[in-house]
Amino acid sequence: MSSLSKLTKNENMKIYRRPRTWLMIGFLLLAVGLMSFLLKWDEKGHDQTDWKQNLTQQNVHMQKQLQENKDLDADDKTRINDTIKLNEYYLDHDLDPSELSLWSYVNISASLIILVTILTVIIAADMIAAEFSWGTIKLLLVGPASRTKIMLSKYIATFSFALLLLLICFATAFAAGGILEGFNGLTQPHVTITDGVIHEGSMIVNALQKYAYSIVSLFMYVTMAFMISSAFRSSSMAIAFSLLFMLVGNSLSGILRGYDWVKYLLFSNIDLTQYLEGSAPLRPEMTMSFSILMLLAYYVVFQLLAWLLFTKRDVAA
């Protein structure tokens, strides 16, 4: 009987022996490189010698605003106060907030996880459907491995690929940041302010948090693509539908936000950053725990459907 680890090895072989996979990895490297270059190029446009003067002026201006403008509401007041405090902190610690550090590169690379998601969705959508397109499904299934085991090995291989892309994304952004800005920014704290108190956090924790939110949606979209892959037995159909759902879904729930039921859509819950400070959820009654529950429910349904479609259907053609 086949062992799961050997089956997963097989699936990995089928991913990495295809030139397409290496094109994708190359594309991701290129994207991180381009992004780093643009970031650096954009910085050159700013004059940074008098940043202290600028911050001081900004603070004076805001103090004045606070005193003169009587009809500011409480929110605006705290926001302005916080900014003043942060600016003072920067001045005290001789820390230019607009100066790029290696962490700027890592943080902005989190926005490239959408690319990682698209690439992994393509791989996931192809995972089962391609075996049908190639006709290899028959020989794959006629062996001492249950369909459940085969499916699991494919799922594991897909997520190892996602993990690899994430690592590449993080590592290249880190390296690019280090090369362009020097590695001395490594120990720089992540400065935040809550309730008027300055916190010095860890930059790496902050970066990982940014990654984590994007990974939630990566996880959901890839699982969805995997289900679509076992529903359609043609890889081009599976890839097309997965990408379509992924790209149209978000704007769809944006357009339909006026309706009450939109909160039950996958796409309305997939972005958990909507519950972070400074942004508003899609619908006012939605909460973080509601979304997490919805995502869990979708996950279970996707997995169950994928499993049923893959293990219960006859392979006739």
Added chain:
Amino acid sequence: MSEAVLSLRNLTKTIGRRNIVDNLTFDIPAGEVFGFLGPNGAGKTTTIRMIVGLISMTKGEAIIKGVSVRSHFELAMTHVGAIVENPEMYKFLTGYQNLVHFARRHNGVTKARIDEVVALLGLQNRIHEKVKRYSLGMRQRLGVAQAILHRPSLLILDEPTNGLDPAGIRELRDYLRKLTKEEGISVIVSSHLLSEMELMCDRVAIIQSGKLVDIRSLQETRDTAQSKIVIETGDMHAAQRLLASAFDSALLSMSNGQLELAAEKSVIPHITKLLVSADIDVLGIHAVQKSLEEQFLEITGGEMVV
């Protein structure tokens, strides 16, 4: 009789209200090349796919070496090697990588065993080339290699010669013969090509509309086949009159300008003497066995098998 390698018990597949495969029950003993024969759509492929788990069984059971396919699929499949139609391989992998892929599914297939199988099928020269550059015949050989890596007791071939040219079919047949001899494997083959089955199989099951019509040994069939004698002469009418008087006229018939007499070979000298003494020019006399095809057409009620 040795233990059955494969036993089917009331195997049934129902789609909609139609029984594609209807209550098949029979045993296949070890060490045999066994054929499934039947017209297109008779349920051969469905039966084979149920045995290997590609299609679910509606009712009944398939037992491979005492292991139920339904309840212990993984264990049952360790005894089976299969080629389902033209074996499609991963074209972006080399032949060797494909074999590694299939070897990994089984326990205890060593590198040495892979090399041995590659040599057995004469693939060693091109095994490290990508499969997309293989001819259909080579892919077929790679398919056989894949199926025998783990030394199965039962080799299942579903329409293995579809799309192969005559040379390829012959090659495959030779390999199968070699395998049954050298590795002691039992083989199940399905096909609608009778001539091919005739050359490959020891016994055949004839299936029609999902039902088992008959199981017969091809050797016996050949032995008991009725023969006829075909006679060609210079004056066919005179010959016909003469023979009608000597034999039962019901046994005599005329087709394509030739006389046909349903009789054994042993009467040929007698016929020759008769004709010669009546001064009729003899152009040819030979005995012909009723072909298997004709016999099977009789069994399947005239439905075309080929």
